[in-house]
Amino acid sequence: MDKNYMKLEFLSKSANESFARVVVAAFASQLDPTLEELSDIKTAVSEAVTNAIIHGYEYGEGVIIIEAFIVDNLINITIRDSGKGIKNIEEAMEPFYTSKPDLERSGMGFTVMETFMDSLVVESSEGKGTVVRMTKEIKNLSDEER
Numbered sequence: 001m002d003k004n005y006m007k008l009e010f011l012s013k014s015a016n017e018s019f020a021r022v023v024v025a026a027f028a029s030q031l032d033p034t035l036e037e038l039s040d041i042k043t044a045v046s047e048a049v050t051n052a053i054i055h056g057y058e059y060g061e062g063v064i065i066i067e068a069f070i071v072d073n074l075i076n077i078t079i080r081d082s083g084k085g086i087k088n089i090e091e092a093m094e095p096f097y098t099s100k101p102d103l104e105r106s107g108m109g110f111t112v113m114e115t116f117m118d119s120l121v122v123e124s125s126e127g128k129g130t131v132v133r134m135t136k137e138i139k140n141l142s143d144e145e146r
Contacts, residue, residue, distance in 0.1 A: 004030065004070040012057040012064050012081065014050075020066055021046045027068050028075050031138040040116035041075065041136055047109040048079040048132045056083025056130055073140050079132045086124035093122065 006027050010016045021042045028041050045066070052064045062083055069076040086092045093110040114120045117134040124130040 006068050008066045010064055012053045012062050012083075014053055016064075017046055017049045017053065020049045020064070024066060024068055024077060027070070028138070031070060031073055031075065032140060033138045037136065037138055041077070044113045044116045044134055044136075045077060045079065047112045048077075048134070051109050051132075052079065052081040052083060052130065056081040056085075058084065073138045075136050075138065077134045077136075079134075080129065082129040085126040085128055086122070086130055087126055089122050089124055 004027075006023075008020060008023050010020065024045045025038055025042045028038060033041070049064060049066075056062070056064075062081060065078075065080045067078045067080075093114075095108060095111045110120065110122065113132070113134060117136045119133075119135045121133040122130065123133075
């Protein structure tokens with residue numbers, strides 16, 4: 001069993017969203033993912049980090065922590081904030097639900113994460129923050145099969 005781990009901590013500034021996406025993609029690239037698999041990971045991380053910035057820390061900046069584990073051909077990504085938390089996770093995960101319609105948010109962040117990753121688990125406590133856990137299996141096709 002081959003394992004690897006990384007941890008990234010940064011301020012909840014919107015400028016850091018692309019940085020976080022690129023760092024996780026670079027870490028995932030050791031699994032030799034297809035461009036589509038890499039794009040899926042980047043999109044899911046982008047959505048999770050954006051949620052933490054816009055919703056978790058809507059009243060001020062805070063810290064976002066990303067941890068990623070690679071075990072064999074599976075990447076596990078955890079994105080954690082200590083923001084305001086989610087009152088009703090089931091409601092928040094409904095497609096098109098948004099708590100910020102004035103910002104023209106689509107309400108599709110969790111749906112996008114679920115679509116592009118193999119699993120998604122969201123845990124949250126009001127006033128304590130949110131943890132998003134995602135996994136994706138990298139198929140590891142040979143170059144000839146891609």
